[in-house]
Amino acid sequence: xxxxxxxxxxxxxxxxxxxxxxxxxxxxxxxxxxxxxxxxxxxxxxxxxxxxxxxxxxxxxxxxxxxxxxxxxxxxxxxxxxxxxxxxxxxxxxxxxxxxxxxxxxxxxxxxxxxxxxxxxxxxxxxxxxxxxxxxxxxxxxxxxxxxxxxxxxxxxxxxxxxxxxxxxxxxxxxxxxxxxxxxxxxxxxxxxxxxxxxxxxxxxxxxxxxxxxxxxxxxxxxxxxxxxxxxxxxxxxxxxxxxxxxxxxxxxxxxxxxxxxxxxxxxxxxxxxxxxxxxxxxxxxxxxxxxxxxxxxxxxxxxxxxxxxxxxxxxxxxxxxxxxxxxxxxxxxxxxxxxxxxxxxxxxxxxxxxxxxxxxxxxxxxxxxxxxxxxxxxxxxxxxxxxxxxxxxxxxxxxxxxxxxxxxxxxxxxxxxxxxxxxxxxxxxxxxxxxxxxxxxxxxxxxxxxxxxxxxxxxxxxxxxxxxxxxxxxxxxxxxxxxxxxxxxxxxxxxxxxxxxxxxxxxxxxxxxxxxxxxxxxxxxxxxxxxxxxxxxxxxxxxxxxxxxxxxxxxxxxxxxxxxxxxxxxxxxxxxxxxxxxxxxxxxxxx
Amino acid sequence: xxxxxxxxxxxxxxxxxxxxxxxxxxxxxxxxxxxxxxxxxxxxxxxxxxxxxxxxxxxxxxxxxxxxxxxxxxxxxxxxxxxxxxxxxxxxxxxxxxxxxxxxxxxxxxxxxxxxxxxxxxxxxxxxxxxxxxxxxxxxxxxxxxxxxxxxxxxxxxxxxxxxxxxxxxxxxxxxxxxxxxxxxxxxx
Numbered sequence: 001x002x003x004x005x006x007x008x009x010x011x012x013x014x015x016x017x018x019x020x021x022x023x024x025x026x027x028x029x030x031x032x033x034x035x036x037x038x039x040x041x042x043x044x045x046x047x048x049x050x051x052x053x054x055x056x057x058x059x060x061x062x063x064x065x066x067x068x069x070x071x072x073x074x075x076x077x078x079x080x081x082x083x084x085x086x087x088x089x090x091x092x093x094x095x096x097x098x099x100x101x102x103x104x105x106x107x108x109x110x111x112x113x114x115x116x117x118x119x120x121x122x123x124x125x126x127x128x129x130x131x132x133x134x135x136x137x138x139x140x141x142x143x144x145x146x147x148x149x150x151x152x153x154x155x156x157x158x159x160x161x162x163x164x165x166x167x168x169x170x171x172x173x174x175x176x177x178x179x180x181x182x183x184x185x186x187x188x189x190x191x192x193x194x195x196x197x198x199x200x201x202x203x204x205x206x207x208x209x210x211x212x213x214x215x216x217x218x219x220x221x222x223x224x225x226x227x228x229x230x231x232x233x234x235x236x237x238x239x240x241x242x243x244x245x246x247x248x249x250x251x252x253x254x255x256x257x258x259x260x261x262x263x264x265x266x267x268x269x270x271x272x273x274x275x276x277x278x279x280x281x282x283x284x285x286x287x288x289x290x291x292x293x294x295x296x297x298x299x300x301x302x303x304x305x306x307x308x309x310x311x312x313x314x315x316x317x318x319x320x321x322x323x324x325x326x327x328x329x330x331x332x333x334x335x336x337x338x339x340x341x342x343x344x345x346x347x348x349x350x351x352x353x354x355x356x357x358x359x360x361x362x363x364x365x366x367x368x369x370x371x372x373x374x375x376x377x378x379x380x381x382x383x384x385x386x387x388x389x390x391x392x393x394x395x396x397x398x399x400x401x402x403x404x405x406x407x408x409x410x411x412x413x414x415x416x417x418x419x420x421x422x423x424x425x426x427x428x429x430x431x432x433x434x435x436x437x438x439x440x441x442x443x444x445x446x447x448x449x450x451x452x453x454x455x456x457x458x459x460x461x462x463x464x465x466x467x468x469x470x471x472x473x474x475x476x477x478x479x480x481x482x483x484x485x486x487x488x489x490x491x492x493x494x495x496x497x498x499x500x501x502x503x504x505x506x507x508x509x510x511x512x513x514x515x516x517x518x519x520x521x522x523x524x525x526x527x528x529x530x531x532x533x534x535x536x537x538x539x540x541x542x543x544x545x546x547x548x549x550x551x552x553x554x555x556x557x558x559x560x561x562x563x564x565x566x567x568x569x570x571x572x573x574x575x576x577x578x579x580x581x582x583x584x585x586x587x588x589x590x591x592x
Numbered sequence: 593x594x595x596x597x598x599x600x601x602x603x604x605x606x607x608x609x610x611x612x613x614x615x616x617x618x619x620x621x622x623x624x625x626x627x628x629x630x631x632x633x634x635x636x637x638x639x640x641x642x643x644x645x646x647x648x649x650x651x652x653x654x655x656x657x658x659x660x661x662x663x664x665x666x667x668x669x670x671x672x673x674x675x676x677x678x679x680x681x682x683x684x685x686x687x688x689x690x691x692x693x694x695x696x697x698x699x700x701x702x703x704x705x706x707x708x709x710x711x712x713x714x715x716x717x718x719x720x721x722x723x724x725x726x727x728x729x730x731x732x733x734x735x736x737x738x739x740x741x742x743x744x745x746x747x748x749x750x751x752x753x754x755x756x757x758x759x760x761x762x763x764x765x766x767x768x769x770x771x772x773x774x775x776x777x778x779x780x781x
Contacts, residue, residue, distance in 0.1 A: 003620055003623075004620065005613070005616045005617045005619070005620040005626065007630070030632055031632060034632075111631075111632075112632070135627075164629060164652065164653055164654065167629065167630045167631075167632050168627060168628065168629050168630070168653040169612070169613070169616050169626075169627070169628040169629075169630065169653075170625070170626060170627045170628070170653070171619075171620045171624075171625055171626055241652055241653075244651045244652035244653075245651070245652045245654075247651055248651035248652060251651075318652075318654045318656065318657070319651070319652055319654055319655075319656040319659075320656040320657045320658075320659075323656070335656075336658065337656075337657035337658055337676070338657050338658030338675075338676045338677070338678070338679075338680075339676060340672075340675045340676045340714060342672065342710055344702055344706065345699050346669060346672055346673055346699070346702070347669070347693050347695045347696045347698070347699040347700070347701055348693065348695045348699070349603065349638075349639055349640040349669070349670070349673070349693040349695070350639055350693075350695070351604065351636070351637040351638055351639035352637060352638045352639070352693075352694055353637065354637065354638065382637060385637065388694075456637075458632075552697070555694055556694075557638055557693075557694055560692050560696075561697070569692075570733070
């Protein structure tokens with residue numbers, strides 16, 4: 001066994017490889033995306049791997065494979081599990097054949113998400129086991145255990161890392177990847193695989209009958225650990241990343257504290273009762289929902305946690321926060337954090353669309369025609385940053401741009417309604433909304449921001465790119481053909497960097513009724529750079545610049561003001577939009 | 593066992609993740625436990641990014657507030673933004689080349705002297721150099737992150753040989769020579 005420095009998601013991928021998977025599916029979503037990305041280089045000739053169109057599709061593909069006996073994994077972010085919830089909730093009833101691990105990565109503090117959500121609740125909801133790793137190493141080790149568990153109990157399992165596990169790196173013990181005998185065959189069993197009411201009633205009884213066995217087995221698993229200390233008045237229960245902070249805090253404390261570390265659910269009450277019997281008070285430290293806390297309250301009298309205000313309900317935790325929660329519970333003075341006060345203000349540095357990002361040009365053209373008074377629905381992706389240009393008024397979940405725009409148009413508002421949705425998001429869940437808009441006669445402009453990739457999550461291919469996760473060519477799904485097949489009568493395709501043509505297209509859409517689609521096509525500036533496309537950078541002719549700030553207001557990070565004049569810095573990607581905006585001809589390609 | 597909490601900050605796209613990767617790999621080569629936390633996703637798009645690297649740590653990946661032994665900042669403004677992580681006994685190493693955020697029209701970007709003075713008041717030592725210029729001198733502006741690893745290498749509980757080896761294994765093969773040169777220039781500066 002050797003040690004490697006690995007990202008949590010890479011460690012999970014390594015665990016999957018060592019377990020001998022047959023099928024891997026998923027849809028990109030931070031913080032889960034690197035799991036499939038790390039598996040892909042090992043897949044050719046060994047197992048099937050795919051970026052699926054969305055999470056529901058991904059899980060259903062995984063289920064089909066599992067029913068034929070394949071060891072499968074399906075990855076997504078927490079909100080992806082909402083999309084996959086339909087198959088997920090009934091899968092527990094039918095069960096699996098080949099082990100099936102669903103990995104749903106949670107994002108406390110919403111670093112890159114539209115909400116905080118606790119996937120453990122979903123596991124309980126569908127009555128399946130859940131594994132909640134404390135570290136990259138534990139996440140990797142849980143994979144082999146989870147496959148064995150899943151196959152013996154014929155039940156899908158959920159692995160729930162959080163951002164600080166998936167995007168943590170650590171030294172990880174790496175084992176061998178050995179061939180595993182496969183036993184692939186689909187054995188017909190209508191009473192199991194066809195969930196007619198009379199079948200599913202029986203399946204539910206079987207699922208419920210498994211629960212005691214599952215709970216008892218997990219009680220003695222290595223993931224749930226009870227450490228009773230002599231003379232301890234306080235007992236702490238913790239899970240996931242929070243349990244690592246608890247362990248760090250306990251190391252720095254002299255007082256004896258008993259500790260129950262939870263890494264697998266459902267938690268057997270015997271563990272909680274043993275802790276409760278040995279201490280006077282219990283403190284529960286967990287991120288997201290008071291999931292363990294609610295159960296602990298059933299077996300212990302004096303419990304502190306979220307429900308009593310000692311532990312925050314929102315956001316991710318950190319070592320200082322957890323140390324001070326524990327110190328307060330013990331009556332020990334808190335550790336001082338460091339609060340830096342300056343006598344001047346620091347300019348914020350929010351994430352921005354890149355220099356040369358085609359989305360910025362599309363938003364600019366759209367806003368110059370639709371103006372401030374129109375309503376702009378949008379969707380999930382880099383382009384949500386269009387809020388900075390006043391070009392994004394709504395964003396709720398994947399695919400909710402076209403549908404919310406439709407609702408706005410049906411509400412009777414007097415404003416024009418336009419919406420923006422990325423290419424990958426359109427294929428994910430945008431299409432039903434477009435069909436609905438046409439069928440029910442919405443009056444909206446739909447802009448598909450086709451940058452030929454899934455940008456925000458790390459540039460994964462999708463069906464519109466004509467390339468698979470392995471980089472192999474595949475059928476390129478035509479957005480134009482889909483739009484037409486949805487019944488759209490007015491469709492225009494533009495290059496957003498051709499500003500005048502783009503504005504003309506928006507003008508045409510603005511002036512007509514019904515559902516108008518504009519496909520704004522220009523590859524993501526990051527992927528085009530990786531493909532070796534280099535555009536000539538631009539520069540400002542200082543004497544010609546009048547300092548009107550028209551180019552500055554465009555909001556490109558390559559544009560700065562120096563001594564009252566515009567200045568183009570090294571970030572310039574050569575899109576040329578600023579030169580088109582300049583009324584004084586002061587911006588030219590370098591060396592022109 | 594040597595313990596060292598290092599916070600590496602900068603602007604998305606500056607190579608902060610690669611920098612923490614190289615240091616983490618070097619620690620693993622030396623048999624030290626290491627934990628680190630990375631910024632991925634939305635913030636990477638030109639936003640402020642922070643990577644925690646905890647050498648000799650077996651717990652969580654986040655450095656406690658006021659606990660960092662060193663703050664390595666690839667951009668001056670970001671050094672101040674994340675200074676709360678730095679221990680008063682810690683040191684700050686910062687690149688002096690600015691990246692002006694688009695919000696600088698609303699709030700002025702502070703003067704270089706004001707940033708360095710403020711940092712001096714917050715920790716035991718500030719080392720401010722134009723590491724970006726050293727990276728260019730080595731042959732590539734993108735080697736800024738490695739030039740800065742050179743600078744911090746004087747303080748890390750890791751050998752120069754391990755760091756050099758980790759650099760060679762982590763950067764694109766064609767750029768190894770440039771990066772090793774950047775490492776030396778950063779270390780000597």
